[in-house]
Amino acid sequence: YLATRFALGGGFPPLLMAALRFGLAGALLYGGLRFKGAPRPTARQWGGGAVMGVLLLTLGNGSVVVAQQWVASGMAALVVGSVPLWAALFSGLLGQWPGRAERWGLAIGFCGILVLNLGTDLRGSPWALFALLLGPVSWAFGSVWGRRLPLAPGLMSSATQMLCASGVFLLVSTVKGEHLARLPTPRALLAFVYLVTFGSLVAFSAYGYLLRHARPSLAMSYAYVNPVVAVLLGAGLAGESLSAAGLIAMSAILGSVVLLTRART
DSSP: OHHHHHHHHTTOOHHHHHHHHHHHHHHHHHHHHHHTTOOOOOHHHHHHHHHHIIIIIIIIIHHHHHHTTTSOHHHHHHHHTTHHHHHHHHHHHTTOOOOHHHHHHHHHHHHHHHHHTTTOOOOOOHHHHHHHHHHHHHHHHHHHHGGGSOOOSTHHHHHHHHHHHHHHHHHHHHHHTOOOSSOOOHHHHHHHHHIIIIIIIIIIHHHHHHHHHSOHHHHTTHHHHHHHHHHHHHHHHSOOOOOHHHHHHHHHHHHHHHHHHHSOO
């Protein structure tokens, strides 16, 4: 989130930035896998990757990026923290309700998010608030439903999703008339490189692995940890203060992740 804020504030339009970010990361990953001998995805696998790319990246990530232009970062962290709760709901509707330990972990984690963001200004553009709600719902639904889609094996699945999402981002960005009015600042360019490398190539690929090998509520517990990392980065890099309530909230959040990790498969 910090890198996204730096990129948007340094000259990158939101949708064009997302198109370039996921397009470059997807192309690098796809080219590297093909160079190592990975087979080309089939038409059905490209179709599954397109659906996942739209649900996770275009609607899930893109909605939050657009909303961050008008909504405070605390509000964004609060709403995105609802992802595991939505995932538990969708998993239950598809026949896999969370167990007792998971339910406690989900509840404690979300309460920790609430405490961590006490005093957040809930005001903002109605469309921004709608986008901020759409993002977590779409991300959670895509993460749960994606287990039923014909996806390419291994990391090739992440590559197809990023490439397809990049195409959709580029189309919408072109329709909206986005363009680079000036050369982005050095800080924005560094933030963009970080988003391509760590946000997309590393983190999104790792998330795809978790979705294939772990329970949805455990895979999506990252949404509880992200605000903790943001608070620590703010205290370490931006000189922000860390309150006693913040320490209690972070302890509750980390405790909830422990419960989710120890829950019976």
